[in-house]
Amino acid sequence: MLRLRACAAALPLLFLSFVQIVSAQTDTGSLSGRVTDAQGGVIGGSQIQLQNQATGAERRTASDETGQYTFTLIPPGRYNIEVKWSDRSDQAELRHNR
Secondary structure, three states: OEEEEEOOOOOOOEEEEEEEEEOOOOOOEEEEEEEEEOOOOEOOOOEEEEEEOOOOOEEEEEOOOOOEEEEEEEOOEEEEEEEEEOOEEEEEEEEEOO
């Protein structure tokens, strides 16, 4: 398991923590995490967008009331992840390797 944390300089109050789980038997993985602020407060109802940098393919989900979100069946590649809540947003880049 790989745990990544990202914090945008423009929006230092948002922390994205996510876990990438890759199965050795498939070419896909999943991404799940929790959206919180700098104090650890949950940001539920956030809109999360995952975009493949090579293909432009986008997937979207929303965090639940506990800030949790999940993307499944993610092919290997480089991705941008963007989180929007209220009138704010934050972005990070991640790589999913087989």
